[in-house]
Every structure is written in C-alpha cells, then in structure tokens.
Amino acid sequence: MKNAIGREIPEYIEGYGQVVPYAGAFATPPNRQRQSPPVKWNKPGESxxxxxxxxxxxxxxxxxxxxxxxxxxxxxxxxxxxxxxxxxxxxxxxxxxxxxxxxxxxxxxxxxxxxxxxxxxxxxxxxxxxxxxxxxxxxxxxxxxxxxxxxxxxxxxxxxxxxxxxxxxxxxxxxxxxxxxxxxxxxxxxxxxxxxxxxxxxxxxxxxxxxxxxxxxxxxxxxxxxxxxxxxxxxxxxxxxVSGTTRITKEPVGLKIASLAAKVIEAAGLIQDGLSFQTGAGGASLAVAHYVRQKMEQTGVRGSFALGGITGYLVDMLEKGLFQKILDVQGFDLEAIRSLTANPNHLEIGAGFYASPFTSGCAVNKLDVVILGATEIDTDFHVNVVTGSNGMIMGGSGGHSDAAAGAKLTIVVANLLRSRLPIIVDNVLTATTPGETVDVLVTERGIAVNPGRESLRQQLTAAGLPVKTIQELKEMAEQIAEKPKAIQTGEKIVAVVEYRDGTMIDVVRQMGD
Amino acid sequence: MKNAIGREIPEYIEGYGQVVPYAGAFATPPNRQRQSPPVKWNKPGESxxxxxxxxxxxxxxxxxxxxxxxxxxxxxxxxxxxxxxxxxxxxxxxxxxxxxxxxxxxxxxxxxxxxxxxxxxxxxxxxxxxxxxxxxxxxxxxxxxxxxxxxxxxxxxxxxxxxxxxxxxxxxxxxxxxxxxxxxxxxxxxxxxxxxxxxxxxxxxxxxxxxxxxxxxxxxxxxxxxxxxxxxxxxxxxxxxVSGTTRITKEPVGLKIASLAAKVIEAAGLIQDGLSFQTGAGGASLAVAHYVRQKMEQTGVRGSFALGGITGYLVDMLEKGLFQKILDVQGFDLEAIRSLTANPNHLEIGAGFYASPFTSGCAVNKLDVVILGATEIDTDFHVNVVTGSNGMIMGGSGGHSDAAAGAKLTIVVANLLRSRLPIIVDNVLTATTPGETVDVLVTERGIAVNPGRESLRQQLTAAGLPVKTIQELKEMAEQIAEKPKAIQTGEKIVAVVEYRDGTMIDVVRQMGD
CATH class of the missing domain: 3.40.1080.10 (Glutaconate Coenzyme A-transferase)
Structure with a gap:
C-alpha cells in the first residue's frame, strides 16, 4: 500500500506486525490507554x-x-x-x-x-x-x-x-x-x-x-x-x-547558509520578544544561533526559551538574558552540564515533555523556530536523515520530525551539494520528516519555501531574500553536479521508519552491493 | 468478619464494595497493574x-x-x-x-x-x-x-x-x-x-x-x-x-514529653550521623525537634534528611547543616516556601515518593525516627487519629500510618490525659495505625515500649528512662481520671478507614446522640 506521502509500504511486516500507514502529521489520534506496568513494592529495610x-x-x-x-x-x-x-x-x-x-x-x-x-x-x-x-x-x-x-x-x-x-x-x-x-x-x-x-x-x-x-x-x-x-x-x-566545548563552524559556505537562515527568521517576523528556538549542536546550526543572537542584540529582543540538545552557546545566551529559560533534554558540552547544575532557569526535561505527540502538550509545540539538517530533501520537501547517498543507514530522526512538526517555522539548512551530489532530489530514498512540516529550505545559492506557505514566501521575497522554487534550486545543483543515479536497493526491509505518532512513514531496504 | 487486629468489619459495604481485611502492615502485596488513563494529545497552536x-x-x-x-x-x-x-x-x-x-x-x-x-x-x-x-x-x-x-x-x-x-x-x-x-x-x-x-x-x-x-x-x-x-x-x-511562622509549644507538659521523646531517640542510638527525621507541625512535635537538635549540636551529629510537612524550624536545621536535605511534600509556613524556592537541598516530593507503599520505594522507608500524635492508643499500641472521645470524626491518618510503617523508630507522644480522659484505652474506637508499626508511647508520666521491641525496651531501661508497661500507664491515668465509658455508636457505617495498602483496618459508625 501507499501512505499519505506516496511511500510504498507493506501492510504487514514480519517481526513488526500490522502497519499503520502515515496519514498526515496530525491525522492519527492516539485512541488508546496508557501503558500499565505491574505495580511494585519495596519494604522498609530492603536494600x-x-x-x-x-x-x-x-x-x-x-x-x-x-x-x-x-x-x-x-x-x-x-x-x-x-x-x-x-x-x-x-x-x-x-x-x-x-x-x-x-x-x-x-x-x-x-x-x-x-x-x-x-x-x-x-x-x-x-x-x-x-x-x-x-x-x-x-x-x-x-x-x-x-x-x-x-x-x-x-x-x-x-x-x-x-x-x-x-x-x-x-x-x-x-x-x-x-x-x-x-x-x-x-x-x-x-x-x-x-x-x-x-x-x-x-x-x-x-x-x-x-x-x-x-x-x-x-x-x-x-x-x-x-x-x-x-x-x-x-x-x-x-x-x-561530552565534548569540552562546541564551536561555531568557520567554513564560509556554512556561515553563508547560517546568515541566510537568520534573515529568514527575521523576515518571518519572529525576531521578537518571546522568541523560542531549537538548533542542533553541529557547527553550522550553532552558526545560525550566532546570527540570530546578533539580530536579537541589535533589536533588544528578549527571547523565551531554547530547546533540545543544549550547548555552551545557548547557555551563554541564557546567561546574557537573551533567553529566559533552557529546556534541556540532552546536554552536549561541559558548559551545558555546569549550567544545568547551577542555574534554576536551566531545566531538565524528559523525552515526553520534549517531544511526545501524545501528551497534553509537549515543548516542541511551543517552538517558534527550529533549524534542522538533511541528507536529502525532495521537491515535496520530504526530508531524509536516515540513509546516505549509498543507501546506508547513517542517522535517524532523533528529534528532527518532532521539532519540525511542532515549530511555527521549520528551516532546513543544507549545502546545495553534499559529497558532490545534489541535496535536492525528486524523491528522497528514505522519507523521515514529511514535507508538510518543513517550511523553508536554505542553501548557499538560495531559499525555497514550501508551496503550502505562500504568505511566508511573500514575506521573504519582500525582504529581498533570494527566494527560488525548490525545482529551481534542484536544477542549479544539477548544473554543477550530475543528477545522482537512483540507488539500487535489495528487497529485504532492514528498518522501518516510524513517524512520531507510530504510523509508518517509510521503510529502509537492504543496501545494494 | 474480623481483620488481623480483631476489628469487626463487613465483608461487603454498599457504596464501597468488597472489603479486603487488613492482614498486617506488609502482608498484602499489590498484585495488579498500574492505572492506565486515556492517552491524550495536543497539537501545536492549541490553547x-x-x-x-x-x-x-x-x-x-x-x-x-x-x-x-x-x-x-x-x-x-x-x-x-x-x-x-x-x-x-x-x-x-x-x-x-x-x-x-x-x-x-x-x-x-x-x-x-x-x-x-x-x-x-x-x-x-x-x-x-x-x-x-x-x-x-x-x-x-x-x-x-x-x-x-x-x-x-x-x-x-x-x-x-x-x-x-x-x-x-x-x-x-x-x-x-x-x-x-x-x-x-x-x-x-x-x-x-x-x-x-x-x-x-x-x-x-x-x-x-x-x-x-x-x-x-x-x-x-x-x-x-x-x-x-x-x-x-x-x-x-x-x-x-500558610501561617507566618510555626512555633514550639511553651506548655510545660508538652515540653516534658518532648524532652523525654528526644531521650528515647538518643537511648535508641539514633542520634548519629545520617539521622533522618519526621515530625508534625504542631507545637509539641516541634519541641521534639528542638530537643533532638540540642543533642545533635552537642554531639556534632550531621543528620541526613527531614521529611514530611515542613516548617521553618526544620529549614533552620537544614541551613545550619544539621540536615543535608529536606524532602517536602507539604510546607506549613513562609520559611518553608522561601527555602523550597531558593535552596537546592530542599526538594519537593510527591505523595507517592513520600509514602506510597506500592512503589519501588518511598521516602518513609528511609526514616529513622517519626514523632506522631494520637487521640487514643490502646494496650495493643493501635492508634486512633480519626475519631474523638465522642465518636466524632476529627482528623484522619494523613501520613500517620505511612510514617509509622516506614520508620525504624515510631514514637507516639501524648499527654496521659486528653480532655480529662485517659489517652490509653483497652480498645481504640477507630483503629487507624496498627500497633505493630508503633514502637514507643511517650507520656509525661512515663514511656511504654511495644512488647514486640524487647531490645529497645532494654536500651531505654538501661538509659535510666522511666519505662513502664502500657497497662501501668493506663492504670496511672485511670487513677487520675475515671475510666471513660464505652462510646455508644449507631449501626450505620459513615466512614471506612483504609490502611495504606488498601486493606480495611476499621470502620467508623454513626455518632450516637
């Protein structure tokens, strides 16, 4: 059968069971009771x-x-x-x-x-x-x-x-x-x-x-x-x-993309009091935080909270009053640990609080902006962060799909070429995060806006940003590098990719030789 | 039917259901799964x-x-x-x-x-x-x-x-x-x-x-x-x-009892590093804390934690290093709130963490000493804190039975007479906390030790404390005040008293006229 984004998936998979197809980012309600593990007891004096x-x-x-x-x-x-x-x-x-x-x-x-x-x-x-x-x-x-x-x-x-x-x-x-x-x-x-x-x-x-x-x-x-x-x-x-410290990229293309991403956030009207923000720990993601910070400082904006995997860079922003709180599901460096230990405005949160779609409300739902990566993105804005260009598993969603679904503005930042191959393809090999939850792709050669976000496209265009269609960006890339050949995979399903709600968004088939 | 402490209880009660009789403080295992409420969801943007x-x-x-x-x-x-x-x-x-x-x-x-x-x-x-x-x-x-x-x-x-x-x-x-x-x-x-x-x-x-x-x-x-x-x-x-502050009693009999209770704790060998302690917010309970504190200061003892309902007195002990932590399920005064807000060693805990018998281990299990009150105690050391001398409901267990079950040393402090009636009776009107979890009764006229704690009795006697049998204390009281008449109650069950494990320890029948 095909799911709502057209991925071919079996109805039943041995070792997994009945498949519930992905039907849309918020289309499948929970309809169940919470798990009920056995009640335990422990008597005084028991070690x-x-x-x-x-x-x-x-x-x-x-x-x-x-x-x-x-x-x-x-x-x-x-x-x-x-x-x-x-x-x-x-x-x-x-x-x-x-x-x-x-x-x-x-x-x-x-x-x-x-x-x-x-x-x-x-x-x-x-x-x-x-x-x-x-x-x-x-x-x-x-x-x-x-x-x-x-x-x-x-x-x-x-x-x-x-x-x-x-x-x-x-x-x-x-x-x-x-x-x-x-x-x-x-x-x-x-x-x-x-x-x-x-x-x-x-x-x-x-x-x-x-x-x-x-x-x-x-x-x-x-x-x-x-x-x-x-x-x-x-x-x-x-x-x-933990790494000692996490650092901003010094790579010029990465800095250009980061600067452009910050301009997108600004043009979308989100550099304002109460800004909430998530970014990864990678050098390019941190660079976006750096440019956003500059804009916040220039305009005197007082942000609300930073979310997700926490680095010293975000801790510094907390300590400077640029954010009021940090919600920390994972710390990446020594500064993040120090801050969590000592700063009452730096809060530890669990995975459910962070991102579970089936609670009375998780933190990603309150995000203004998230900056995400991609190994591939297709012309429907579906993102692959599971498999690499040879079909090998080299990652996974982590919080990618969660934050994309929750944030008001989901920005994917990527070099137009990755390992000399265009990042934009007709169909990603493994759909991880559905296009309906991705708003903007920012590359060093231009910005593409999800067609479902027409008013955002107008805002970015009005701000003089280099807005293109995703097809245009794809063609640009294909003029520099050859269009990649379709990857040949085997038949065997080696992994299933569950969307955050438990429906199946895609499967991963065995790598070809 | 009769439960394990001989209280007559029905097998089935209309509006309550099938009764599981109390069988002993740790005799009834949970044998069930945790409650599983419906899973909820909340989408981004929903208010x-x-x-x-x-x-x-x-x-x-x-x-x-x-x-x-x-x-x-x-x-x-x-x-x-x-x-x-x-x-x-x-x-x-x-x-x-x-x-x-x-x-x-x-x-x-x-x-x-x-x-x-x-x-x-x-x-x-x-x-x-x-x-x-x-x-x-x-x-x-x-x-x-x-x-x-x-x-x-x-x-x-x-x-x-x-x-x-x-x-x-x-x-x-x-x-x-x-x-x-x-x-x-x-x-x-x-x-x-x-x-x-x-x-x-x-x-x-x-x-x-x-x-x-x-x-x-x-x-x-x-x-x-x-x-x-x-x-x-x-x-x-x-x-x-909240009260502005909670104060130690100035009443001489209360102080005498409190002083004696502190001596019991000392004679039991518990004034030592790692002491953990729970007491109520009443003036007499606080007085026990005061005398315990004196002994801790004299001997340089560094306690572990104070538990339960928290007052400024315990906060002061925390701040002086006499306790390392406070575990706070309920604050009674402004000092308790201030400390919970500002002191990372003052921890908020839930009711389950505090005292639920059916978890992987609650805090009362780690208590050395708890000081509790009583409206009546009988010669089997069963305590009533539910009904008064006229049969009227005027309290309830709260954490009474929980702390008694958990603590190494459970001390009930009480004036030998209460409202001119002896506190010690043959049978309490309403059994709330079972005698097997009560170690010592301290009154102004002497101390009674639960017969099940013979070595403790020897320790207290060796320390020169005025140890009597509970029958002796009862007779003393009855020489001062008349033995109270049995309370006449109606037939109707107006309340059931569940022990902490969900078994029934007693029922309360309608007050007589």
Missing part, C-alpha cells in the same frame, strides 16, 4: 544495592526474549550497553531486543551479539557507525524499528514499546535509586531520554560508578521507579560523553 | 486557556456521577473546592464524588452540596470541622473513604481511585499548564499531594490566579499532564494557606 551485573540478571531475572532498554546520553563514551550485553552473552541469554535510544560506533560489539543470537531485535531513534552499516547490509532477520525521540517516549507511554528491564546508566545514584546526570566522573547533563524507560519499564536497574549519600539531589529519576542499583568501576569514557 | 470554570465544565465536559479531585495544600484558606462545586451546582450536576486529600472547616459548603445531591461521595485522608461533624452524624448515604497520604497516592496509581477530572489549585501557572506552588499571591510551597492526581486523572484542569510567562519554572506539575488552565480572581486566602 536495592546488588553486587554486579550478573547478580542483578539473576535477581530480576533477565530471561530469553526480553526487551532491555538503554539511553544514549553517554553517546560514543557509553560503557553500559556493552557491559550489560556481555553479561547477557556470558549467561547464555538469547533473543533479546535492545531498545537503545541512539546507537553509536562504540556499540559495535552489538554486531557480534546479533551474530550469536544474543540480540535479535533493535529499536532506536538514530544509528551511525558499524552497527548501522551491518544493519544496512542485512545483519538482522527482522527490521530495526527507527523512531523519533518524541515517538520513542510515545511508544513507551502508549505500550507499543514494552520494556522488560531498563538499564539506566547513571552518572550519580544513591543507594535507594535516586539518579541524576550532573554529578560523578561520567556526568552527562540531562537524563531526559531515560525518563520514559524509568517510568514504564517492568524493572529498572541503575548502573553507576558514583554512589552518593542518600538522598541524592537533584533527582532526575526517582527512587520510586528504580528497583536495583549496581555499582561498576566505570560507566563510560568521559571524553566520549 | 489551554479557558475563560472561567463554567466554560471548562462544558469543555471537559463534566458529567453527573464523575469523580472530581482536589488537593489540600491551601488548607483552611482554600477557595478552589468551593468555587468548583458552586459551578457544579449551578450547572445542575448531580452525584459527584469529591476526592479531596484533606477537608477543612472552610469546606463547609460541601454539606449543602451533599444535601442537594450535587455531591454524593467523599474520599479523603483527613477531615475536621463542619463536614466531619455532619458526616459523623450520617450526612452521606455511602461511607466516606478515608485513606492515608501514601494510600491515596497508591489508590490513584493502582486505579482504585479513578479520577475523572482533577482540579488543581495552582499558585502559579503558565498558559500551557506548567504549575508550581512557590510563586504568586497564594504561594503554598510544595504541591506534592496533587502529583498523583495530575499524573493519572483522565482530565486535568489547573485553576490559578497567577499566570506567569511560558515556560514557568520551577515545574512541579508539567504541561504534559495538564489539559486546561483557568484563571480566576483569587484561588484562596493566603492567611489561611
């Missing part, structure tokens, strides 16, 4: 401290076929996923599903666990590195479920992702399971992506290398949801967890 | 602001027979319950259940709403004043359900108390439903008792008189759970919400 992972596996007990979940706040410095899966392998467990919010190169040992049948299913919002490549080549018998950050929170709360045991890597914990991410040697800042796991898993195990005095504070994840606390030598590599 | 209560009643819509819930953080200054029920009456609604965590004299208009059939059921943890008197005299056709503070959180989370609409009186709110209790003219401090309502009600309405800029912080109750925000002129009377 939650367990000596080592093997002991906790036996105590839970972890069994064949279970779903184990993990968060990705330790990024490429994570040590806990590998440690837990090594334990699983050692104990002879099979057929586990790993629900890890993002998969990084450090998680390469997953490949062996999959080859050995220890792990047979993956559920994630983003993957890059060896696991992504192996999955693209058909490593798993059943497709990986790829979600958005808000969609994962939605799937957990709605019971579509049922977690048997959540292993929560905790930079700091007390002996009764209060956890935070801002203390200890592996401090990572916000633990927001682990909030849904802690809330809804049948069993919650905290893994920490920093046991603090009871009661720990601040409390990011509370004792009421944590069943066991395991102390290990080292939860991860601090170098891989 | 939650509703102009007035009538409009919100129509929007929800509120219907006959629904359960409306409220919190009691505004205490006797609350304006919201009456406002909402006046609206219900005006709109002709009938047969509502009011689940209000505590009922105060200010809620007297409830009587008329009950007489008119607008309200036909009550669910609460404490009641005093005209409503309690009217209930005692048989106002309602079906029994009031009386719970503990932790038990209410448990009942909501476990689905035994199903809330259709939670009306949350909010000292401060933003237009998207983030709420806190520390800002605005009706600041009350912690909003902890409203946390379960916000988390599990089918619909959540915030009622505020202080609309702050989005995003409000701190966030006590998040936008993800709040559906509507209604701004009213005034949510309550600040004078009734």
């Amino acid at each position: 939650k401290l367990i000596a080592g992972l093997e002991a906790v596996f036996r105590r839970v007990p972890v069994k064949d076929g279970m779903t184990l979940s993990f968060h990705h706040h330790f990024r490429n410095g994570d040590g806990v996923v590998n440690m837990v899966l090594t334990t699983a392998a050692k104990l002879g467990l099979k057929n586990l599903k790993v629900a890890l919010s993002s998969i990084f190169p450090v998680h390469a040992p997953l490949i062996e666990h999959i080859q050995n049948g220890v792990v047979t299913a993956l559920d994630t919002n983003y993957m890059s590195g060896p696991v992504a490549e192996a999955v693209s080549r058909g490593l798993l018998a059943q497709p990986v479920i790829m979600r958005t950050h808000g969609g994962r929170a939605r799937a957990i709360e709605c019971g579509q992702l049922k977690i048997d045991v959540a292993f929560i890597a905790a930079p700091a914990a007390d002996n009764y399971g209060n956890l935070n991410g801002v203390q200890g040697p592996a401090a990572c800042g916000s633990l927001g992506y682990a909030f849904p796991d802690a809330e809804y898993a049948d069993c919650v195990v905290a893994v920490t290398d920093h046991l603090a005095e009871y009661p720990l504070s601040p409390v990011s994840i509370p004792q009421t949801r944590v069943d066991y606390v395991v102390v290990v030598d080292r939860v991860g590599d601090p170098q891989g967890i | 939650k602001l509703i102009a007035g209560l009538e409009a919100v009643f129509r929007r929800v819509p509120v219907k006959d027979g629904m359960t409306l819930s409220f919190h009691h953080h505004f205490r006797n200054g609350d304006g919201v319950v009456n406002m909402v029920l006046t609206t219900a009456a005006k709109l002709g609604l009938k047969n509502l259940k009011v689940a209000l965590s505590s009922i105060f004299p200010v809620h007297a208009p409830l009587i008329e709403h009950i007489q008119n059939g607008v309200v036909t059921a009550l669910d609460t943890n404490y009641m005093s004043g005209p409503v309690a008197e009217a209930v005692s005299r048989g106002l309602l056709a079906q029994p009031v359900i009386m719970r503990t503070h932790g038990g209410r959180a448990r009942a909501i989370e476990c689905g035994q108390l199903k809330i259709d609409v939670a009306f949350i009186a909010a000292p401060a709110a933003d237009n998207y439903g983030n709420l806190n209790g520390v800002q605005g003219p009706a600041a009350c401090g912690s909003l902890g008792y409203a946390f379960p309502d916000a988390e599990y009600a089918d619909c959540v309405v915030a009622v505020t008189d202080h609309l702050a800029e989005y995003p409000l912080s701190p966030v006590s109750i998040p936008q993800t759970r709040v559906d509507y925000v209604v701004v009213v002129d005034r949510v309550g009377d600040p004078q009734g919400i």
Whole structure:
C-alpha cells in the first residue's frame, strides 16, 4: 500500500506486525490507554544495592526474549550497553531486543551479539557507525524499528514499546535509586531520554560508578521507579560523553547558509520578544544561533526559551538574558552540564515533555523556530536523515520530525551539494520528516519555501531574500553536479521508519552491493 | 468478619464494595497493574486557556456521577473546592464524588452540596470541622473513604481511585499548564499531594490566579499532564494557606514529653550521623525537634534528611547543616516556601515518593525516627487519629500510618490525659495505625515500649528512662481520671478507614446522640 506521502509500504511486516500507514502529521489520534506496568513494592529495610551485573540478571531475572532498554546520553563514551550485553552473552541469554535510544560506533560489539543470537531485535531513534552499516547490509532477520525521540517516549507511554528491564546508566545514584546526570566522573547533563524507560519499564536497574549519600539531589529519576542499583568501576569514557566545548563552524559556505537562515527568521517576523528556538549542536546550526543572537542584540529582543540538545552557546545566551529559560533534554558540552547544575532557569526535561505527540502538550509545540539538517530533501520537501547517498543507514530522526512538526517555522539548512551530489532530489530514498512540516529550505545559492506557505514566501521575497522554487534550486545543483543515479536497493526491509505518532512513514531496504 | 487486629468489619459495604481485611502492615502485596488513563494529545497552536470554570465544565465536559479531585495544600484558606462545586451546582450536576486529600472547616459548603445531591461521595485522608461533624452524624448515604497520604497516592496509581477530572489549585501557572506552588499571591510551597492526581486523572484542569510567562519554572506539575488552565480572581486566602511562622509549644507538659521523646531517640542510638527525621507541625512535635537538635549540636551529629510537612524550624536545621536535605511534600509556613524556592537541598516530593507503599520505594522507608500524635492508643499500641472521645470524626491518618510503617523508630507522644480522659484505652474506637508499626508511647508520666521491641525496651531501661508497661500507664491515668465509658455508636457505617495498602483496618459508625 501507499501512505499519505506516496511511500510504498507493506501492510504487514514480519517481526513488526500490522502497519499503520502515515496519514498526515496530525491525522492519527492516539485512541488508546496508557501503558500499565505491574505495580511494585519495596519494604522498609530492603536494600536495592546488588553486587554486579550478573547478580542483578539473576535477581530480576533477565530471561530469553526480553526487551532491555538503554539511553544514549553517554553517546560514543557509553560503557553500559556493552557491559550489560556481555553479561547477557556470558549467561547464555538469547533473543533479546535492545531498545537503545541512539546507537553509536562504540556499540559495535552489538554486531557480534546479533551474530550469536544474543540480540535479535533493535529499536532506536538514530544509528551511525558499524552497527548501522551491518544493519544496512542485512545483519538482522527482522527490521530495526527507527523512531523519533518524541515517538520513542510515545511508544513507551502508549505500550507499543514494552520494556522488560531498563538499564539506566547513571552518572550519580544513591543507594535507594535516586539518579541524576550532573554529578560523578561520567556526568552527562540531562537524563531526559531515560525518563520514559524509568517510568514504564517492568524493572529498572541503575548502573553507576558514583554512589552518593542518600538522598541524592537533584533527582532526575526517582527512587520510586528504580528497583536495583549496581555499582561498576566505570560507566563510560568521559571524553566520549561530552565534548569540552562546541564551536561555531568557520567554513564560509556554512556561515553563508547560517546568515541566510537568520534573515529568514527575521523576515518571518519572529525576531521578537518571546522568541523560542531549537538548533542542533553541529557547527553550522550553532552558526545560525550566532546570527540570530546578533539580530536579537541589535533589536533588544528578549527571547523565551531554547530547546533540545543544549550547548555552551545557548547557555551563554541564557546567561546574557537573551533567553529566559533552557529546556534541556540532552546536554552536549561541559558548559551545558555546569549550567544545568547551577542555574534554576536551566531545566531538565524528559523525552515526553520534549517531544511526545501524545501528551497534553509537549515543548516542541511551543517552538517558534527550529533549524534542522538533511541528507536529502525532495521537491515535496520530504526530508531524509536516515540513509546516505549509498543507501546506508547513517542517522535517524532523533528529534528532527518532532521539532519540525511542532515549530511555527521549520528551516532546513543544507549545502546545495553534499559529497558532490545534489541535496535536492525528486524523491528522497528514505522519507523521515514529511514535507508538510518543513517550511523553508536554505542553501548557499538560495531559499525555497514550501508551496503550502505562500504568505511566508511573500514575506521573504519582500525582504529581498533570494527566494527560488525548490525545482529551481534542484536544477542549479544539477548544473554543477550530475543528477545522482537512483540507488539500487535489495528487497529485504532492514528498518522501518516510524513517524512520531507510530504510523509508518517509510521503510529502509537492504543496501545494494 | 474480623481483620488481623480483631476489628469487626463487613465483608461487603454498599457504596464501597468488597472489603479486603487488613492482614498486617506488609502482608498484602499489590498484585495488579498500574492505572492506565486515556492517552491524550495536543497539537501545536492549541490553547489551554479557558475563560472561567463554567466554560471548562462544558469543555471537559463534566458529567453527573464523575469523580472530581482536589488537593489540600491551601488548607483552611482554600477557595478552589468551593468555587468548583458552586459551578457544579449551578450547572445542575448531580452525584459527584469529591476526592479531596484533606477537608477543612472552610469546606463547609460541601454539606449543602451533599444535601442537594450535587455531591454524593467523599474520599479523603483527613477531615475536621463542619463536614466531619455532619458526616459523623450520617450526612452521606455511602461511607466516606478515608485513606492515608501514601494510600491515596497508591489508590490513584493502582486505579482504585479513578479520577475523572482533577482540579488543581495552582499558585502559579503558565498558559500551557506548567504549575508550581512557590510563586504568586497564594504561594503554598510544595504541591506534592496533587502529583498523583495530575499524573493519572483522565482530565486535568489547573485553576490559578497567577499566570506567569511560558515556560514557568520551577515545574512541579508539567504541561504534559495538564489539559486546561483557568484563571480566576483569587484561588484562596493566603492567611489561611500558610501561617507566618510555626512555633514550639511553651506548655510545660508538652515540653516534658518532648524532652523525654528526644531521650528515647538518643537511648535508641539514633542520634548519629545520617539521622533522618519526621515530625508534625504542631507545637509539641516541634519541641521534639528542638530537643533532638540540642543533642545533635552537642554531639556534632550531621543528620541526613527531614521529611514530611515542613516548617521553618526544620529549614533552620537544614541551613545550619544539621540536615543535608529536606524532602517536602507539604510546607506549613513562609520559611518553608522561601527555602523550597531558593535552596537546592530542599526538594519537593510527591505523595507517592513520600509514602506510597506500592512503589519501588518511598521516602518513609528511609526514616529513622517519626514523632506522631494520637487521640487514643490502646494496650495493643493501635492508634486512633480519626475519631474523638465522642465518636466524632476529627482528623484522619494523613501520613500517620505511612510514617509509622516506614520508620525504624515510631514514637507516639501524648499527654496521659486528653480532655480529662485517659489517652490509653483497652480498645481504640477507630483503629487507624496498627500497633505493630508503633514502637514507643511517650507520656509525661512515663514511656511504654511495644512488647514486640524487647531490645529497645532494654536500651531505654538501661538509659535510666522511666519505662513502664502500657497497662501501668493506663492504670496511672485511670487513677487520675475515671475510666471513660464505652462510646455508644449507631449501626450505620459513615466512614471506612483504609490502611495504606488498601486493606480495611476499621470502620467508623454513626455518632450516637
């Protein structure tokens, strides 16, 4: 069958089940009850401290076929996923599903666990590195479920992702399971992506290398949801967890695009008191923040909040009064951690608060502007951030589709050419974020406005910005570089791409040779 | 049938249902799934602001027979319950259940709403004043359900108390439903008792008189759970919400008891680093804190945390380093609010975190010492804090049974005589807190230790404290005042007293004339 954006998807997929086709960004209401995990109890005097992972596996007990979940706040410095899966392998467990919010190169040992049948299913919002490549080549018998950050929170709360045991890597914990991410040697800042796991898993195990005095504070994840606390030598590599600082790009094309994006925001009338803003941690995204900041300073605008993945650059804007609050689901650098620790206007939020479409209102709904990237965008403004030009999985939505759906103005910034190939195509290989939620594409050679936003196009044109049609930009690119050949994929579905509401927006087929 | 402490209770009660008898403080496991309310959604651009209560009643819509819930953080200054029920009456609604965590004299208009059939059921943890008197005299056709503070959180989370609409009186709110209790003219401090309502009600309405800029912080109750925000002129009377300061008793007998209680704590070996402590806000309870503090200062002890209802006295101890943290489910005075606002070591906690027996571990489980009161205590150490000497309801467990069950050392402090009647009886009229969770009774004439705590008795005796049997204390009292006559009650059950785990510990029968 075809979904609402014309992607060909099966009605049923082995290892996934019945498919609900994507029907529009806000076309599919929840129509269900919240997940209801078993009620637990704990009596006075009972200890939650367990000596080592093997002991906790036996105590839970972890069994064949279970779903184990993990968060990705330790990024490429994570040590806990590998440690837990090594334990699983050692104990002879099979057929586990790993629900890890993002998969990084450090998680390469997953490949062996999959080859050995220890792990047979993956559920994630983003993957890059060896696991992504192996999955693209058909490593798993059943497709990986790829979600958005808000969609994962939605799937957990709605019971579509049922977690048997959540292993929560905790930079700091007390002996009764209060956890935070801002203390200890592996401090990572916000633990927001682990909030849904802690809330809804049948069993919650905290893994920490920093046991603090009871009661720990601040409390990011509370004792009421944590069943066991395991102390290990080292939860991860601090170098891989946070960068020292995140910096603005110095690359001239990137700066030009960023400057143009800031002009789009200005022309749209959004450089005004109450401005709310999300951008990524990449150098080009930060450059947009830099130009927006200049305009705010010039006009004396007092913004409302910055959202999403937080960097020192946004912290500085908070401290200068350019934003009143930061809502932090993930910190990227040491400055973000410092600020979260000390500044009461810097708030930690969970993944559901950040972006779940099925709550009484998530934070992306209050966004004025979001700056997003793309590996491809097509003439219907559908964006691909899952697969690269060779068809290999090299990312995922993360918060991309969520923020695009929520923000008043969604801007995709991209070089017109990427790896010498035009960024604009007739049809993206993998639709991730639907075009109806993308307002503007900004490239170094011009700006394209979604035809559904005619008044915005007029505003940008009136402001003297280089507005083109997306077809015009595409042709420009094709004059510089050749039109890319269609990618040949295999038949096997290696991943399904769920939209934030749980409908299927696309599938990823096995890479060709 | 008789429950485990010999109280005669029916197997089935009209308007309540099948009765599960109390079987022991930790004898009844949960055996159920968590409540699963409907999943909601909210799209970008949708406003939650509703102009007035009538409009919100129509929007929800509120219907006959629904359960409306409220919190009691505004205490006797609350304006919201009456406002909402006046609206219900005006709109002709009938047969509502009011689940209000505590009922105060200010809620007297409830009587008329009950007489008119607008309200036909009550669910609460404490009641005093005209409503309690009217209930005692048989106002309602079906029994009031009386719970503990932790038990209410448990009942909501476990689905035994199903809330259709939670009306949350909010000292401060933003237009998207983030709420806190520390800002605005009706600041009350912690909003902890409203946390379960916000988390599990089918619909959540915030009622505020202080609309702050989005995003409000701190966030006590998040936008993800709040559906509507209604701004009213005034949510309550600040004078009734908080006292300026709470003071230690100056009454000599009270001071003597308090001093003796502190000596019990010392003799039990608990004046040591890591001491955790809960006491009430009454002058006599505060006096215990005062004497404990002296001993801590003399010995240089560094306590861990203070828990429960928080006063300026405990705040001062926090600020002096005598406690490292305060866990605050309810603030009683302006100092408590100031501290919660400004001190990162003063943490707001919800009712479930505080005391629900059916979580992965609540805070009372980590208590060393709790100081509690009693209107009666019997020779089995069962305590009554529900009914007075004439059989009238004049209180309720609140956190009494919860803290008693959790703490290592539970001390009941009481004058040997109360209103010229002995406090110790053969059988309390209404068993509220079971004797197995009460360790020591401290009176001005001596100390009785629960026979189940023989080693504690030896410690107290060795310390030279005036240890008697509870029978000896009872006889002493009866030599001063006559043994009270048994209270004659009617047959009708006007209230059921649920233990924190949802089993029935006792019933309250209609007052005699």
